[in-house]
Amino acid sequence: MTRLAHDRYCDEIGRQVELLRTVVTSGADLAATVPTCPEWSLEYLVRHMGGALRWVEALVRTRAREDIPEERIPLVRGPEEQGDPAVLDAWLAESGRMVVDALREAGPEARVWSWAGEPDAGFWARRMTHEITVHRADATLAAGLPYEVAPEVAADALDEWLEIVEWVQRTKPDKDSEELRGPGRSIHLHAVDTDPGLNAEWIVELTEKGVAWRRGHEKATVALRGPLTSVLLAFYSRLPLDSAGLDVVGDRALLEFWLERATFG
Incomplete structure (x- = not known):
């Protein structure tokens, strides 16, 4: 699939940081459990996210060829004040500025260590976009606040x-x-509220050779439909x-099976 432009990812990281900051300053209980x-508490989630941004900033800024232990990254765990x-x-605002500046300066093709076989800054721009997009959802759910995300960002997050x-x-x-793994099982994701040009539908096949997926509309063992x-x-x-x-049509147990096992590793 065509990815978003590097500058678009950088813009979105900055935007998501600003939106997460509004949760921090909304009066929400920072000690509240994140459902x-x-x-995690809400404060721990924010510190985790800001720390991830600072870790990636250090990787990209130094063009790291291997992982950087977090103890070498200043303020990676957040401010001393609880x-x-x-x-x-x-602290979160500064974390966001730092990583966006580093990613913009590097450009998408700068060689940088990563854990997923894409050793460049472009990987990290995309990864941090979706890391904070999803963790902001965690934060808004904990704070009881509304959540929205741009359709092209949501679609790319599913691709990633x-x-x-x-x-x-x-x-x-x-x-x-x-x-x-295994033959004859498939999942259809179908967004019902997007412009047809976005093609916000996915087919995920569980094959003997492994998971395979593509954008498109096809019958499947189970379908998940909704905004x-x-x-x-x-x-x-x-x-x-x-x-x-949300509607689940077909073999709901297969979708639950997938959700229990799909992982970052």
Whole structure:
């Protein structure tokens, strides 16, 4: 699939940081449990996200040829002050500026270590776009706030997730990913609220050789239908399958089987 332009990813990271900052400063309880990440508080989630941005900034800025341990990255775990929205917000804002500046300066083809077989800054621009897009959903759910994402970003996030699952199964097989093999099973994702030109439908096939996917409209063993944002969040296990606006048609057990086993590795 055609990816977004590098500058578009950089713009979106900056936009998502600003939107996450509005959650931090909304008056939400930073100690509240994040329903979709129940071992995390809202503050921990924000620190995790900001730390990831700072880690990627260090990788890209130094053109790292190997992973950089987090203990070598200043303020990777956030400010010393706990529970202070203003301090946390300032740290997050700085984290966002740092990584966007580094990615823009590097350009998409700069060689940089990554964990997924794409050793360039372009990988990290895309990865951080979707990392913060999904974690912002976690934050808004915890804070009880509305959530929206641009259709082209949501569609690319689904493409990337499927690419990662495919890559993990091919290069780092484990019990869960191996169980996704097998003939005659398929999943259809169908966004019902987008412009036809976006082609926001996906076919995921579970084959003997591994997971295969493509954009398109075809009959499948099970279909997940609904607004694109809801389909994205459900496929990332951020929304229950019985959420308002979502329909599961066909073998629901297969979709649940996939959601339990699809992984970053």
